[in-house]
Amino acid sequence: MASAKTTEFSESEQQLATFAKALAHPARIAILKILAAQNECICGKIVEVLPLAQSTVSQHLKELKTAGLIKGTIDGPKSCYCINWDAFEAVNKEFGFLFSSLQKEKGKACC
Amino acid sequence: MASAKTTEFSESEQQLATFAKALAHPARIAILKILAAQNECICGKIVEVLPLAQSTVSQHLKELKTAGLIKGTIDGPKSCYCINWDAFEAVNKEFGFLFSSLQKEKGKACC
DNA sequence: TTAACTTATCGTTTTTTTACGATAATTCAA
DNA sequence: TTGAATTATCGTAAAAAAACGATAAGTTAA
Known part of the structure; x- marks a missing residue:
């Protein structure tokens, strides 16, 4: 019966998916x-x-705000939105980390 | 009446969104x-x-296969999936390009 | 050939996302 | 204070995504 399906998705997998979802619309x-x-x-x-x-x-x-990628402040009757650079940097690094960690195994590809 | 909403989303915006959508699930x-x-x-x-x-x-x-991120070959009764490294490299670069192009303007943030 | 195994697809249901108009809330200018 | 302007939220509808069980299609081993 092999191994049980005990593995839920990890924190990092969920967080990456959340960020990706925020970017998943043109x-x-x-x-x-x-x-x-x-x-x-x-x-x-x-x-x-x-x-x-x-x-x-x-x-x-x-x-985008909920995902943390931007922040907004009220400016009179208008709203002022900006990129949250700190969060953005973190996302950038996480994606880079995913990519590079995947690529470490590149040589082993079989198809 | 300002300018008309003639701007559809660009190719690159759509493609990035497509890749992001492929990654948008843990x-x-x-x-x-x-x-x-x-x-x-x-x-x-x-x-x-x-x-x-x-x-x-x-x-x-x-x-993932439709998005081009992996490819699959039939291996007897089983299926063999691998990461499509070429496509993956392209995605990596596109994301990197987006991040870096956004960050060029970083100094101007107002909030 | 038959049986067991592996995987893709189909049909379906539930949930989430996307989109819009209408409306409310807020602020500035007259 | 009134009116115009800006933006968030509400209600709702349509579309897409996510998930499952059942089934079909294929391959290998007996």
């Missing part, structure tokens, strides 16, 4: 690019540029 | 780790290790 990648390119974190501008309704953009922003 | 990350760690690409072993039904694992494998 609108959210576009938002990150916009936030990075503009020195002002104008939120309304994003709605103008993206082919999505304001409420949908707001939802994507919320997901 | 089971698929776990599968990649298993494939990388074993010098044999035994498929059935994955089912034993993961807390998922065989059909579900098969589905995840198919998604």
Whole structure:
């Protein structure tokens, strides 16, 4: 009967999947690019540029914020969003770590 | 009325999102780790290790294959899956490119 | 050939994601 | 204070993802 399925997914696997999910929509990648390119974190501008309704953009922003990739502050009637560089650096490193750890075994490939 | 929402998402944004989606589930990350760690690409072993039904694992494998991250060959009654290192290297570079291009603007952050 | 084994696919259900319009809440300008 | 502007949230609908059991299709060993 072989071994039991006792292995739940590890913390790091879950966290990586969470970050990947945050990046798993072109609108959210576009938002990150916009936030990075503009020195002002104008939120309304994003709605103008993206082919999505304001409420949908707001939802994507919320997901990015929940994932920790961006942070937002209230600026008068407007909202100011920015990339959370600390978290972003962490994600970058985690992905890099995954990639490099996978590649260590590269030589053994059989197909 | 500002500018029209003519900007669809770019090719690179869509492709990145597709790859991210492939990584957006802990089971698929776990599968990649298993494939990388074993010098044999035994498929059935994955089912034993993961807390998922065989059909579900098969589905995840198919998604990874569709995304191009792995490739599979038939080995008798069994199936042999391996990481597609070429594609993987491409993904790695694309992510790295995204991260570094975003970070170029880092100094301008406003919040 | 038959039986056992391995894996993909099918059908289905449940959950999550994506999207929108409408509305509420907040702030600034008149 | 009123009105315009901005954004978040609510309610909802449609689409996609995730999961499972059952089944089919293939291969090897007896």
